[in-house]
Amino acid sequence: MSNAKSGDTVKVHYTGKLKDGSIFDSSRDREPLEFKLGAGMMIPGFDKAVDGMKIGDSITTEISANDAYGEKSDEMVIDIPKDQLPEGINPEIGQQLTMQHPSGQSIPVVVTKVEEASIEIDANHPLAGKDLIFDIELVSIN
Structure with missing residues (x-):
């Protein structure tokens, strides 16, 4: 064998x-x-x-x-202004979203913070x- x-x-x-x-x-x-x-x-x-x-x-x-x-990378945690989110997205902590990488690849992200004018997302693998x-x-x- x-x-x-x-x-x-x-x-x-x-x-x-x-x-x-x-x-x-x-x-x-x-x-x-x-x-x-x-x-x-x-x-x-x-x-x-x-x-x-x-x-x-x-x-x-x-x-x-x-x-x-x-390892988790701090560079994969980013703030995004809410006015850059697609229409109809109402972000909540823990919500999973998908972003488009410039190469066209879809990247899963998780909302980790929601503030009045921006959200924080984490693109690290879970x-x-x-x-x-x-x-x-x-x-x-x-």
């Missing part, structure tokens, strides 16, 4: 948890996640964890924020700055 290596297309079942044990995502109630190992499709720590596994192997791995979604724990089971290697 061969080991998963960079360039292989693999399928895994996983459960992602925070240090407090709360689950933020799982493939257990759906199809396994398929990705090309080492192709940058996954966070670096996830790729590293799967590399070398055999079909049927299960592991639990802790991935530091640096090998996951990175899991930025967090160490993650994954239970991973390798289902197949192609």
Whole structure:
């Protein structure tokens, strides 16, 4: 039986948890996640964890924020004047919005502060700055 290596297309079942044990995502109630190992499709720590596994192997791995979604960046928290918001938007703290990057890419953001003339939004990934724990089971290697 061969080991998963960079360039292989693999399928895994996983459960992602925070240090407090709360689950933020799982493939257990759906199809396994398929990705090309080492192709940058996954966070670096996830790729590293799967590399070398055999079909049927299960592991639990802790991935530091640096090998996951990175640290929170203050540069990703910005103020926007309310008069620049699209018509009909009534921002509230915790509300999720989507911004257009100049490249055309959609960027999800969260409203973190609402003031009279402006709002503050956070474009950091929701899991930025967090160490993650994954239970991973390798289902197949192609």
